[in-house]
């Protein structure tokens with residue numbers, strides 16, 4: 001038997017191990033009772049394991065799997081009802097663009113599920129969110145790259161930049177997002193940051209987002225400008241927020257993807273563990289509730305996530321900040337601010353997971369975490385995320 005170890009299961013989420021590449025990923029699967037018990041036992045030992053975890057158990061989000069080492073073997077295909085189809089297309093799509101242009105909104109619309117956080121503050125997407133958009137005929141693996149950053153203030157920013165580059169190198173095509181409200185400018189800078197000095201550029205689509213905010217005449221003029229002064233293969237105006245033009249974007253991407261079997265089972269929407277979404281939701285709420293530099297100084301870690309068949313899931317989260325003054329702000333008078341944050345986050349997490357949870361949020365000070373390369377890697381900024 002090949003790459004996947006099959007689990008027989010009945011409820012909730014499970015893990016599948018790719019024994020050949022030692023990759024762990026989550027998919028909608030279920031556990032037998034014995035597995036639930038075992039998972040609970042493992043959970044109790046989790047804290048210890050985190051410290052000794054080796055490189056092999058990290059998910060590499062930028063790695064494009066080799067087709068020959070297909071993730072799905074014949075057994076899986078059969079189980080998922082996927083019959084070999086020579087017209088099936090699949091591939092990797094890098095979404096690049098300046099901060100706040102709507103990359104997360106576009107990805108979420110394409111996948112039809114809220115998977116990356118959307119706020120009106122720039123640079124909130126730190127990790128690359130890998131969303132998977134599937135239909136019986138295709139599978140698009142979307143890289144929602146972090147916002148391209150101009151000022152390199154922290155080591156964190158440099159590591160984010162590297163992630164952006166890796167994303168484009170692996171892509172079968174690139175979607176460059178620009179804000180339709182802004183005066184057209186050369187996209188060379190964004191491209192250079194995104195693609196680096198690639199010899200052979202993948203097919204490129206320029207998506208002019210937020211078209212709902214400008215007049216039709218202006219759209220036409222800007223569209224013409226981009227067609228004339230950039231070397232992208234096509235320009236499509238869309239309104240990601242209102243879902244206009246999304247199908248056209250999908251159609252263009254589809255035409256650029258190579259023929260081939262799916263990389264992942266069709267029921268997967270993302271390669272990230274659920275706990276990653278939990279921390280992203282908490283981060284989103286921090287951005288919504290606090291001002292100035294506070295949200296940018298926060299790192300959210302999920303310390304423990306226990307699934308309990310007979311009770312609410314128990315989730316323990318820590319928010320790491322640079323300074324004590326930030327901690328005081330986060331907690332607020334008599335802990336009121338933190339309570340508001342935790343409630344808002346819990347409601348959204350419950351909505352996302354479709355079940356009730358118990359959420360515990362704690363604030364910790366770790367001076368200068370944003371300059372500490374070791375800590376940053378540990379938090380997953382090296383283009384990898386810890387699989388737990």
Ligand SMILES: Nc1nc2c(ncn2[C@@H]2O[C@H](COP(=O)(O)OP(=O)(O)OP(=O)(O)O)[C@@H](O)[C@H]2O)c(=O)[nH]1
Nearest residue numbers: 099100101102103104105123125147210239240241
């Ligand atoms: N009017 C309008 N607003 C939009 C549209 N698409 C996105 N927005 C808004 O623009 C803001 C930024 O959207 P995001 O999707 O977070 O942008 P992003 O490019 O992922 O941002 P970073 O994480 O900073 O890279 C949010 O307030 C969105 O609601 C659109 O089509 N029309």
